[in-house]
Amino acid sequence: MRAANVFRLNPVLFGFILLLLLTVPHSNDIGAAPAKNRIVKSGLVPAPLLKWPDKGSEYAVLVDKSLQKVFVYHRDNLFDPVRTYTCSTGENDGPKSRQNDRKTPEGIYFFTRTYEQRFLAPIYGVRAFPIDYPNEIDKKEGRDGYGIWFHGTNKPLKPKDTNGCIVLENNNIEDLTYFIELADTPVIISEKIEMIDPDTLKTEATALELIVESWRAAWEEKEIAAYMSFYNSRFRSSGMDWDEWKVYKTRLAERYEDIRVKVNNLRLLRNDGLVLAKFEQVYETPTFHSRGEKSLFLRQNSKEWKIVGEFFKSAAIKRLPAEKPPPSPSDQIRALLESWEKAWEEQNLETYISHYDTGFRSGEMDLEAWKSYKQRLNQKYRFIQVFISDLKIEQTSSQTATVSFKQSYRADRYEDFGLKNILLVKRGKDWKIKKEEWEPLMKASHL
Numbered sequence: 001m002r003a004a005n006v007f008r009l010n011p012v013l014f015g016f017i018l019l020l021l022l023t024v025p026h027s028n029d030i031g032a033a034p035a036k037n038r039i040v041k042s043g044l045v046p047a048p049l050l051k052w053p054d055k056g057s058e059y060a061v062l063v064d065k066s067l068q069k070v071f072v073y074h075r076d077n078l079f080d081p082v083r084t085y086t087c088s089t090g091e092n093d094g095p096k097s098r099q100n101d102r103k104t105p106e107g108i109y110f111f112t113r114t115y116e117q118r119f120l121a122p123i124y125g126v127r128a129f130p131i132d133y134p135n136e137i138d139k140k141e142g143r144d145g146y147g148i149w150f151h152g153t154n155k156p157l158k159p160k161d162t163n164g165c166i167v168l169e170n171n172n173i174e175d176l177t178y179f180i181e182l183a184d185t186p187v188i189i190s191e192k193i194e195m196i197d198p199d200t201l202k203t204e205a206t207a208l209e210l211i212v213e214s215w216r217a218a219w220e221e222k223e224i225a226a227y228m229s230f231y232n233s234r235f236r237s238s239g240m241d242w243d244e245w246k247v248y249k250t251r252l253a254e255r256y257e258d259i260r261v262k263v264n265n266l267r268l269l270r271n272d273g274l275v276l277a278k279f280e281q282v283y284e285t286p287t288f289h290s291r292g293e294k295s296l297f298l299r300q301n302s303k304e305w306k307i308v309g310e311f312f313k314s315a316a317i318k319r320l321p322a323e324k325p326p327p328s329p330s331d332q333i334r335a336l337l338e339s340w341e342k343a344w345e346e347q348n349l350e351t352y353i354s355h356y357d358t359g360f361r362s363g364e365m366d367l368e369a370w371k372s373y374k375q376r377l378n379q380k381y382r383f384i385q386v387f388i389s390d391l392k393i394e395q396t397s398s399q400t401a402t403v404s405f406k407q408s409y410r411a412d413r414y415e416d417f418g419l420k421n422i423l424l425v426k427r428g429k430d431w432k433i434k435k436e437e438w439e440p441l442m443k444a445s446h447l
Helices: 002-009 011-023 136-140 170-179 198-220 224-228 242-255 329-345 349-353 367-380
Strands: 049-051 059-064 069-074 083-088 107-110 127-130 149-151 166-168 186-190 260-271 274-284 288-301 304-319 356-362 385-395 400-411 414-427 430-440
Touching: 049 198, 059 170, 069 170, 083 170, 107 260, 107 274, 127 170, 136 288, 136 304, 149 170, 166 170, 186 260, 198 224, 198 260, 198 274, 198 288, 198 304, 224 242, 329 349, 329 385, 329 400, 329 430, 349 367, 356 367
Parallel strands: 059 186, 149 166, 356 430
Antiparallel strands: 049 260, 059 069, 069 083, 083 166, 107 186, 127 149, 260 274, 274 288, 288 304, 385 400, 400 414, 414 430
16 A cells, blocks of 8 residues: 555656666567577677668578577667577587588578478477578588488487587477578578677678679670689689680670670678678670579688679570570480479479389389389378489480489488489480489488
8 A cells, every 4th residue: 555655646756667667678589598698799790691682581590509599680680689599500510511420511591491390200390491501602612411401309409419400499490480481581500600890791791792783894894804803713603614704704795795784682691701692683685684593602812802603593584586596405304303303302293203204114113113112102201302413414315315413312200312323215305214223322311
């Protein structure tokens, strides 16, 4: 009763206490770290997040292996993460470089897929998000391995207790779902996330934007010497080294009287001295038009940033009818393998089998036996993941070709890795799989 009288008789005191209650900070962390382990430092922001694109995901996911933490940042507030989760990473320190080294990759990646609990073995918890390791720059620099996921767990979380994946408690992996847009939300994995002053971040981002714009302008203006000055001397792309790339671009500059290049929706990310500039590229000449996703990877050479890797994923290509050549056999075969791999992963048996010739053989199995075998596996496994690397295509005649590649296969609690050899035959306009052989390069494991 006295307290009630105090508040009634002292409205100023009451208002002051109410203000204190309303301004007490509320943590939005899930699985938050003790203060001494927190990445947040007053007035500093994450160095990896240089520039956000105009359109796309408003969130970025950062992993600090030293803290065993996952941080989610929103583009409008880089001073404090909207979520902080405790995680577990690979049991061995350092960045992943080879299969079975039990290390977590370090780099700039994107989420590629999502698997719900009904498609997962119990060890993956309630949800899983594969990432695109190894990405193109990983492959260029000789790193391999596969199957790096963010996933949940049905057992107590322990620090540095995985084969290389990033593992969160089930409630946290479910919460993370709300911040992820597949192929668009970046995930930067570091040994330790660098935090810097926001003015420094802005200055560095502006300098890198200028580099991308100067590169674009030199290309558009066909100033080949200036254009090539942006590339590292050890640059390679599409099988071409620096000198061959220069010859190729010189030839195109001479061929087309007018070139227009646009850079849209630029995103700049950084990790361990490597910058990714990712954007929509529109390229136009009087007779040719292409649009797609361009990724430039840059490293600092002394004080200058140089392009060490360039990769383009076409969204559409248009030519005048007279300019359009027929698809090359290699392009047709790559398209066949992409469709075959997709149907295999999606467990679409009819589409998968449509890629095979009626005279197909593998060991003792003909096409019908192969179809029955694959049907049994589809019934046995809830999910299948296939990753192809080191693809080699050789056309042995106008009607036959051989294909070889390293194949990583993962399904529920099973995984294997080996060399796949395929014989292809031409049936009308289409290539079909005539023969398939498999050579294990490591012992299959049951997870």
